[in-house]
Amino acid sequence: MTDDLAVATSTDSAPRHLAPGDVGLVSPRDFVHAAPFTFKSGQTISGFTLRYETYGRPNATRDNAVLICHALSGDHHCAGWHSPNDKKPGWWNNLIGPGKAVDTNRFFVVCANVLGGCQGSTGPSSINPDTGRPYGIAFPFVTIRDMVRSQKMLLDHLGVTELHGVIGGSMGGMQALLFAIEYPHFTRRVLAMATTGRESAQAIAFNEVGRQAIMQDPAWNHGDYPREGGPRVGLAIARMMAHITYVSDASMDRKFGRKKKETAAGDAYTFDMQFEVESYLRHQGQSFINRFDANSYLYITRALDQFDLAQAYGSLEAAFAPVEADTLVVGFTSDWLFPPEQNRALALALLRAGRRASYAELSTDLGHDSFLLESEQLYTLVRGFLERDQLYTFDYAI
Amino acid sequence: MTDDLAVATSTDSAPRHLAPGDVGLVSPRDFVHAAPFTFKSGQTISGFTLRYETYGRPNATRDNAVLICHALSGDHHCAGWHSPNDKKPGWWNNLIGPGKAVDTNRFFVVCANVLGGCQGSTGPSSINPDTGRPYGIAFPFVTIRDMVRSQKMLLDHLGVTELHGVIGGSMGGMQALLFAIEYPHFTRRVLAMATTGRESAQAIAFNEVGRQAIMQDPAWNHGDYPREGGPRVGLAIARMMAHITYVSDASMDRKFGRKKKETAAGDAYTFDMQFEVESYLRHQGQSFINRFDANSYLYITRALDQFDLAQAYGSLEAAFAPVEADTLVVGFTSDWLFPPEQNRALALALLRAGRRASYAELSTDLGHDSFLLESEQLYTLVRGFLERDQLYTFDYAI
Numbered sequence: 001m002t003d004d005l006a007v008a009t010s011t012d013s014a015p016r017h018l019a020p021g022d023v024g025l026v027s028p029r030d031f032v033h034a035a036p037f038t039f040k041s042g043q044t045i046s047g048f049t050l051r052y053e054t055y056g057r058p059n060a061t062r063d064n065a066v067l068i069c070h071a072l073s074g075d076h077h078c079a080g081w082h083s084p085n086d087k088k089p090g091w092w093n094n095l096i097g098p099g100k101a102v103d104t105n106r107f108f109v110v111c112a113n114v115l116g117g118c119q120g121s122t123g124p125s126s127i128n129p130d131t132g133r134p135y136g137i138a139f140p141f142v143t144i145r146d147m148v149r150s151q152k153m154l155l156d157h158l159g160v161t162e163l164h165g166v167i168g169g170s171m172g173g174m175q176a177l178l179f180a181i182e183y184p185h186f187t188r189r190v191l192a193m194a195t196t197g198r199e200s201a202q203a204i205a206f207n208e209v210g211r212q213a214i215m216q217d218p219a220w221n222h223g224d225y226p227r228e229g230g231p232r233v234g235l236a237i238a239r240m241m242a243h244i245t246y247v248s249d250a251s252m253d254r255k256f257g258r259k260k261k262e263t264a265a266g267d268a269y270t271f272d273m274q275f276e277v278e279s280y281l282r283h284q285g286q287s288f289i290n291r292f293d294a295n296s297y298l299y300i301t302r303a304l305d306q307f308d309l310a311q312a313y314g315s316l317e318a319a320f321a322p323v324e325a326d327t328l329v330v331g332f333t334s335d336w337l338f339p340p341e342q343n344r345a346l347a348l349a350l351l352r353a354g355r356r357a358s359y360a361e362l363s364t365d366l367g368h369d370s371f372l373l374e375s376e377q378l379y380t381l382v383r384g385f386l387e388r389d390q391l392y393t394f395d396y397a398i
Numbered sequence: 399m400t401d402d403l404a405v406a407t408s409t410d411s412a413p414r415h416l417a418p419g420d421v422g423l424v425s426p427r428d429f430v431h432a433a434p435f436t437f438k439s440g441q442t443i444s445g446f447t448l449r450y451e452t453y454g455r456p457n458a459t460r461d462n463a464v465l466i467c468h469a470l471s472g473d474h475h476c477a478g479w480h481s482p483n484d485k486k487p488g489w490w491n492n493l494i495g496p497g498k499a500v501d502t503n504r505f506f507v508v509c510a511n512v513l514g515g516c517q518g519s520t521g522p523s524s525i526n527p528d529t530g531r532p533y534g535i536a537f538p539f540v541t542i543r544d545m546v547r548s549q550k551m552l553l554d555h556l557g558v559t560e561l562h563g564v565i566g567g568s569m570g571g572m573q574a575l576l577f578a579i580e581y582p583h584f585t586r587r588v589l590a591m592a593t594t595g596r597e598s599a600q601a602i603a604f605n606e607v608g609r610q611a612i613m614q615d616p617a618w619n620h621g622d623y624p625r626e627g628g629p630r631v632g633l634a635i636a637r638m639m640a641h642i643t644y645v646s647d648a649s650m651d652r653k654f655g656r657k658k659k660e661t662a663a664g665d666a667y668t669f670d671m672q673f674e675v676e677s678y679l680r681h682q683g684q685s686f687i688n689r690f691d692a693n694s695y696l697y698i699t700r701a702l703d704q705f706d707l708a709q710a711y712g713s714l715e716a717a718f719a720p721v722e723a724d725t726l727v728v729g730f731t732s733d734w735l736f737p738p739e740q741n742r743a744l745a746l747a748l749l750r751a752g753r754r755a756s757y758a759e760l761s762t763d764l765g766h767d768s769f770l771l772e773s774e775q776l777y778t779l780v781r782g783f784l785e786r787d788q789l790y791t792f793d794y795a796i
Binding site: 137198199200201205206208209212216233236237241244248249252253256257258270277278281282285298308311336339 | 439535539596597598599600602603604606607609610611613614616631634635638639642646647650651653654655656667668669672673675676679680683696700703706709734737
């Protein structure tokens with residue numbers, strides 16, 4: 001998920017957190033599960049914390065919750081501002097707020113940092129109570145199902161009786177689909193975007209190169225590094241490469257083309273930054289290492305690699321057989337990480353399994369991160385899906 | 399360029415170098431230019447060596463030469479065998495040989511390792527006569543034009559009076575086009591495949607991540623490292639990533655899919671190799687560092703980044719205005735590094751400039767490296783182009 005290609009920021013002089021449609025100032029909270037939790041791998045931890053935010057209010061029957069699931073490098077802060085001085089709002093602020101596509105006047109919106117993450121939820125950078133030191137790679141292997149199970153515990157804790165909807169892009173879409181599969185009576189609507197039923201060989205390959213960049217950095221030290229240190233070089237390289245896969249050739253060409261830095265000479269007779277795209281990528285790498293833990297990156301990419309609904313349940317149709325939710329899958333034409341075909345295949349398998357499913361394909365040129373784009377067409381889709389009663393049609397390529 | 403996706407190896411028991419159509423055992427030679435050479439950057443070296451091979455014989459008028467130009471990680475050994483025990487023949491052995499598409503019974507085939515390379519030609523790993531130590535990053539910056547100029551000197555040395563044809567894929571295609579531009583009277587046919595008139599932002603971005611992986615490896619040491627040492631970790635990571643861009647999602651899925659190593663458990667609860675695609679990529683990285691110099695990788699990727707015909711000559715049409723050669727450009731549908739559009743654009747610009755040009759687009763799913771594939775369709779195209787008298791048609795998507 002990129003930092004800045006698609007997130008809206010207001011440019012007028014009024015305090016941005018007071019703008020109409022904005023959820024305003026928000027504070028994260030911690031859900032502490034103070035009992036053992038056994039991962040799909042069979043490994044157990046004595047308890048965990050999920051850091052989360054909520055926007056809007058639960059209704060009397062507590063069945064108006066919409067869960068937002070984040071992607072690999074995202075977090076629980078998907079809307080509003082932590083402080084009036086923040087440079088940016090939450091990462092899906094354009095979609096979520098009073099009167100917006102995910103309308104916080106109607107819905108109780110919940111978003112948690114995933115288990116295995118590093119933004120406040122328990123993960124490899126958390127202190128292992130058995131040793132008093134960070135878990136490092138002694139942390140249990142995490143799967144998308146573990147992420148989903150722990151978030152279900154959070155929703156139970158919040159008294160949510162039924163999920164009005166669950167929404168996510170990329171890895172968030174995988175979680176959304178698993179909610180419908182694992183908690184069919186609980187999950188009424190699933191909106192999965194820019195996602196897949198299984199990581200392709202190419203996606204695994206990119207993840208593997210990123211992991212190698214981290215693990216071959218001497219500062220990784222088999223996962224044992226101080227909180228402020230660690231394999232910053234390897235993590236930056238992993239992020240720079242991954243970032244290329246989140247955007248598109250067309251969007252990079254439009255934004256940067258072959259433009260050179262102002263300080264650069266006519267020809268690139270240097271290995272220093274010369275082209276603007278180089279400077280942009282290095283910035284992506286550097287800003288990422290200040291907010292993300294390298295071990296979390298290893299764990300979460302491995303969770304992505306392992307995700308394979310057909311393998312886990314016998315077939316895609318078998319995976320989807322228990323689903324009761326209405327499902328909308330959205331693919332983006334320029335997404336080459338989880339291309340439209342992979343999204344369409346999910347909707348078709350849901351239909352073959354006799355479920356209610358829709359597929360929409362949006363023409364964009366922003367690549368994988370298109371699910372974050374400012375698009376009235378996307379907003380209309382999301383709003384319509386959350387607010388209408390039921391779907392029965394297969395809306396191909398609206 | 400990949401090591402093994404498309405190169406043919408005979409499986410029968412007869413000595414492979416004696417197979418019909420094979421040029422057999424070959425030996426490289428060195429062309430020594432013992433006079434100063436000034437690069438496009440303005441920097442000068444006191445002389446250079448190009449390592450090259452030839453197959454077939456020059457005719458009496460020495461106008462039957464076909465120059466083969468290699469890609470980023472290729473070399474001068476494009477056909478035949480250095481020893482009967484070699485595991486593999488030259489990298490384009492499927493295309494070049496007696497009776498093959500590039501028929502060594504008719505043509506005098508020449509292929510040189512590029513200036514800046516590391517397979518015998520002068521480059522950053524060569525000894526700087528001024529210091530007695532490897533040049534390292536004191537080597538002059540290399541451009542595609544410098545590569546072409548030095549190869550022209552080799553052809554002059556060989557007494558070649560006129561180039562019957564020049565053929566190359568990827569960076570080799572850039573060199574082929576520049577031959578037609580810089581030496582219009584000398585160059586009769588240009589066959590450029592899987593190439594571009596300028597590196598896109600995405601291609602520069604991938605190159606930059608590779609360079610960062612190398613330069614951030616402490617063993618790089620600002621380019622000053624022993625011949626057997628150097629930034630092997632960084633170079634392997636650069637290669638693994640680049641390799642993904644040479645193939646395609648479809649070909650990786652067909653070859654590996656989500657297949658696991660035989661030793662692997664049912665789920666990937668490890669950061670060790672689990673999927674076959676991981677093992678394959680690591681092998682690509684490891685075999686590359688045993689044959690390639692990291693500084694050469696920096697120089698040659700920078701030469702690629704700088705390549706921009708429109709910028710260098712004012713416009714693509716202006717670049718092609720002097721061309722006298724017949725030109726055939728071949729794009730491959732699954733090439734996402736230098737996609738078909740970029741190849742087609744070259745042929746269209748040649749036609750707009752009033753030159754004789756053809757474009758062919760081959761449907762393949764091997765990605766960028768498709769120019770190396772075993773394909774009768776490709777062989778027919780190449781043979782036809784080299785052997786017919788002239789072209790006047792624009793053959794779109796044959």
